[in-house]
Amino acid sequence: MLSLVLTVFFVHVAIYLVNTIGASTVDSLLWLLYLNLPTPTSRTARKQQQLKRQVLEQKHEMNSTSSQDEFAKWAKARRRHDKTMEEYEALNKTLTSQKSSFDWTVKIARWLCTNGLKIFLQFWYSKTPVFPLPEAWFPYYVEWIVSFPRAPLGSVSIQVWSNVCATAIALTAEVVGAFLVQVVGQKKEHKQAVPVGAEGKAQ
Secondary structure (H helix, E strand, C coil): CCCHHHHHHHHHHHHHHHHHHCHHHHHHHHHHHHHCCCCHHHHHHHHHHHHHHHHHHHHHHHHCCCCCCCHHHHHHHHHHHHHHHHHHHHHHHHHHHHHHHHHHHHHHHHHHHHHHHHHHHHHHCCCCCCEECCCCCCCHHHHHHHCCCCCCCCEECHHHHHHHHHHHHHHHHHHHHHHHHHHHHHHHHHHHCCCHHHHHHHC
């Protein structure tokens, strides 16, 4: 079982990732993953894509047929197109409704697993020390601050540890991001640089 220290840390990692990637992006990725599962919704989505291709093919066939010279053929193609289009629109409405329900469920689950879990942990373990401070290392006011609001004096409260985790994760991500940008920039400059020997050969 994870300790309270790691639990709070991983909750804040999850919150940071969701906030950085974007909730809508996460929802879209989960929806695509859900459509790959063997569910009735995935079958509806596949059927919708098939009908979409049929609509495009039938529309192309209808447009390539003259409504004046080949009216009977054009009318038959038009009827097929309209029928397929009705089926496609019906499935599209069904799929849109299912996606709305899925997004709502995911939104609730995401909140419960991130911010909801954070609030619950801070409430449930408000009197529980996350870890003790070394005895007589810090003055009284420091011990009081890090144990705020309800943890025993001389320990770190979950609220303080939660704030420390959030700040540390954000700063670490910024440092890593800046480092990666610098490395990528140096690689691009290195690739764009023309070797001296190559310039001499070109001349």
